[in-house]
Amino acid sequence: MASNTRKLTSRLSYAFGAFGHDMFYNTLSVYFIMFVTAHLFDKAGGGENNRMIFYITTIIFLLRFVELAIDPFIGNTIDTTNTRWGHFKPWILIGGTIGSITIAILFTNMGGLNASNPLLYLIIFAVLYICMDIFYSFKDVGFWSMIPAISFDTREREKTATFARVGSTIGANIVGVFVMPLVLMFSINKNHGQGDLRGWFVFGLTIALISWISTVVVGLGTKESKTDLRKNVEKTSFKDVFKVLGRNDQLMWLSLTYGLYTAAIQITNSLELYYFTYILGKPAEFTSLATLNTIIGVFAVLAFPPLAQKFSRKNVFFLSIGILIIATVLFAFSGQSLPLVLTAAVLFYIPQPLIFLVVLMIISDSVEYGQLKFGHRDESLTLSVRPLLDKLGGAVSNGVAGLTAVLAGMTAGVTAHDVTSHGQLIFKIMMFGIPAVLILIGTFVFYKKITLDEKQHEEIVNELERTWHKHLENGNESTSDLKEGINHLFKTITYISPVDGTLELLEKVSDAKFSSGIMGKGFAVKPSGDGVYAPFDGTIEATFPTRHAIGLRSDSGILALIHIGIDTVSLNGNGFTQYVDKGERVKQGDKLIEFSSELINKADLDDTVMVVITNYKDVEEFQYIKKFGNVKHGDAILELSAPKR
Numbered sequence: 077m078a079s080n081t082r083k084l085t086s087r088l089s090y091a092f093g094a095f096g097h098d099m100f101y102n103t104l105s106v107y108f109i110m111f112v113t114a115h116l117f118d119k120a121g122g123g124e125n126n127r128m129i130f131y132i133t134t135i136i137f138l139l140r141f142v143e144l145a146i147d148p149f150i151g152n153t154i155d156t157t158n159t160r161w162g163h164f165k166p167w168i169l170i171g172g173t174i175g176s177i178t179i180a181i182l183f184t185n186m187g188g189l190n191a192s193n194p195l196l197y198l199i200i201f202a203v204l205y206i207c208m209d210i211f212y213s214f215k216d217v218g219f220w221s222m223i224p225a226i227s228f229d230t231r232e233r234e235k236t237a238t239f240a241r242v243g244s245t246i247g248a249n250i251v252g253v254f255v256m257p258l259v260l261m262f263s264i265n266k267n268h269g270q271g272d273l274r275g276w277f278v279f280g281l282t283i284a285l286i287s288w289i290s291t292v293v294v295g296l297g298t299k300e301s302k303t304d305l306r307k308n309v310e311k312t313s314f315k316d317v318f319k320v321l322g323r324n325d326q327l328m329w330l331s332l333t334y335g336l337y338t339a340a341i342q343i344t345n346s347l348e349l350y351y352f353t354y355i356l357g358k359p360a361e362f363t364s365l366a367t368l369n370t371i372i373g374v375f376a377v378l379a380f381p382p383l384a385q386k387f388s389r390k391n392v393f394f395l396s397i398g399i400l401i402i403a404t405v406l407f408a409f410s411g412q413s414l415p416l417v418l419t420a421a422v423l424f425y426i427p428q429p430l431i432f433l434v435v436l437m438i439i440s441d442s443v444e445y446g447q448l449k450f451g452h453r454d455e456s457l458t459l460s461v462r463p464l465l466d467k468l469g470g471a472v473s474n475g476v477a478g479l480t481a482v483l484a485g486m487t488a489g490v491t492a493h494d495v496t497s498h499g500q501l502i503f504k505i506m507m508f509g510i511p512a513v514l515i516l517i518g519t520f521v522f523y524k525k526i527t528l529d530e531k532q533h534e535e536i537v538n539e540l541e542r543t544w545h546k547h548l549e550n551g552n553e554s555t556s557d558l559k560e561g562i563n564h565l566f567k568t569i570t571y572i573s574p575v576d577g578t579l580e581l582l583e584k585v586s587d588a589k590f591s592s593g594i595m596g597k598g599f600a601v602k603p604s605g606d607g608v609y610a611p612f613d614g615t616i617e618a619t620f621p622t623r624h625a626i627g628l629r630s631d632s633g634i635l636a637l638i639h640i641g642i643d644t645v646s647l648n649g650n651g652f653t654q655y656v657d658k659g660e661r662v663k664q665g666d667k668l669i670e671f672s673s674e675l676i677n678k679a680d681l682d683d684t685v686m687v688v689i690t691n692y693k694d695v696e697e698f699q700y701i702k703k704f705g706n707v708k709h710g711d712a713i714l715e716l717s718a719p720k721r
Contacts, residue, residue, distance in 0.1 A: 089297025093240075093294035094219070094240040095246055108182065116132075128194060134478075143206070143209045169292070169295050182205065249369045256271070257360070257363060333518040333525075339473065339511075355412065355503070377433075388529060404424065405512075570714070574601075574611045598687045601707065607669070608671070608685070612631075616660045618658065624671075625637060626668055632718035635689065639685065652669060665710060689714075701715055
């Protein structure tokens with residue numbers, strides 16, 4: 077009971093952390109620009125105000141690019157942080173605290189400094205903004221890196237990630253629910269429903285407090301596992317990222333698709349409040365849209381798995397893009413009809429979580445694509461591409477929003493009645509026309525160039541599984557491994573059963589790869605338990621993203637593959653919990669994987685465990701101690717000599 081309570085507390089704490097984290101990000105990327113362009117300067121400033129808006133948005137645009145270059149160093153710093161509170165929580169708390177303080181200050185005119193000494197204001201603004209952005213990145217990288225550190229159990233990680241995604245979806249959207257009510261509640265001058273500096277400061281302070289409290293809750297409510305699992309000590313640089321992009325064609329084309337898409341989406345999203353303020357003339361009604369999006373966003377996230385399973389990811393992507401384009405056209409011609417605007421804006425939002433998840437899944441799959449194609453696994457580098465593109469899209473959208481406000485005449489003191497038809501046309505071109513073109517180009521690239529789907533990924537994993545040992549048989553070993561191997565060179569080892577169950581002949585299984593001997597020589601077990609244990613002392617040489625198989629090397633050089641079930645790669649890791657990672661040392665009998673035969677059987681798959689020695693041709697002595705009957709993990713099955721060197 078205590079353990080379950082602790083898990084629930086951890087999930088809820090982490091979900092609340094995601095809620096506050098994305099609330100902060102959405103405020104920074106959407107509403108802060110509105111504050112700068114429409115409320116930071118007095119209407120009487122005229123051309124000087126436009127110049128200041130241009131300078132500020134340019135500073136934001138450029139600093140976001142600078143931050144992209146700094147991000148890899150941030151990740152490396154977090155990886156090398158060692159405290160009694162773990163790697164991540166110190167940076168989450170530090171980043172959350174500094175970020176909250178600075179964003180509250182940025183939602184002010186710094187005591188009128190923006191008017192009395194514009195140059196000094198710009199200098200202080202630049203320092204505060206880059207400070208806030210850097211420490212936000214520390215918090216961002218640290219927060220989302222915590223998932224594998226919170227629990228060693230894969231199923232618990234998946235539950236934690238689901239809770240977090242729901243929390244982040246609500247947090248990102250709920251800002252729009254209370255932004256205008258809160259601003260107007262504390263504004264002295266209602267300003268045609270737009271509020272004033274005081275109201276916007278209270279809004280910024282509220283976001284800062286909620287964000288900070290959420291970081292404290294993460295610090296108190298979660299606990300990092302004391303394990304080296306998935307420790308990342310690689311430093312990601314721009315050079316490395318472009319190297320991975322350049323040689324992995326699927327990742328390259330998907331990055332181009334997503335880069336165009338995320339820039340387009342963020343441009344339109346950042347201008348929605350402008351639409352309600354300067355086209356509809358009803359900024360308070362923005363709350364209705366944000367409320368609808370908050371509710372719908374949660375359902376969209378939860379709907380992705382069944383939709384992807386029924387229609388395939390690529391079809392979900394094209395369907396989502398279709399809805400997005402229809403919504404864009406409807407939005408562009410909605411005019412001042414609130415029902416039409418709400419309908420179009422909600423339709424525009426529904427596909428966004430689905431497209432994000434499709435892209436995330438394909439980027440993840442491109443890790444194995446690159447591994448098979450080039451013989452090298454670039455997991456951390458590959459997965460670093462998506463957040464880099466999101467930040468790039470955010471930089472572009474911030475710049476476009478500021479430029480649009482100036483060109484369309486939507487700056488301080490202006491109301492919907494003041495915006496000319498020419499200004500409205502410019503605004504609609506920037507909000508709908510440019511994003512639609514970017515989305516269509518990105519979709520065309522996706523259609524023509526992206527071939528990596530679930531079926532191809534399954535084939536890739538199967539091929540990796542079949543060939544995982546080839547680069548190891550004649551590969552270089554470390555001095556310590558070689559010395560240890562020599563000590564066992566003229567000895568035989570006993571290979572124990574890694575699972576409980578009924579022993580069967582390998583040639584009788586229904587998987588042709590194993591029954592034909594292509595994968596190696598060994599045995600099969602119809603399992604009665606749910607655990608897979610190390611058959612000898614050695615090293616984990618291969619793991620798979622679907623966790624359905626594992627490759628090991630004994631201290632004497634024997635290469636063994638343990639494969640759980642037939643065609644279980646199609647389960648995408650559901651029902652499998654892996655307790656070790658590549659490169660870890662294990663002792664005979666250590667638990668490696670836990671699996672659910674019930675889930676495998678429910679999917680109409682065979683749960684037979686196949687165990688093979690992949691370099692059996694180099695083993696001079698290969699004797700079966702037992703070929704039939706019931707076995708327990710730890711029972712002796714094979715007698716093997718060390719491979720020839």
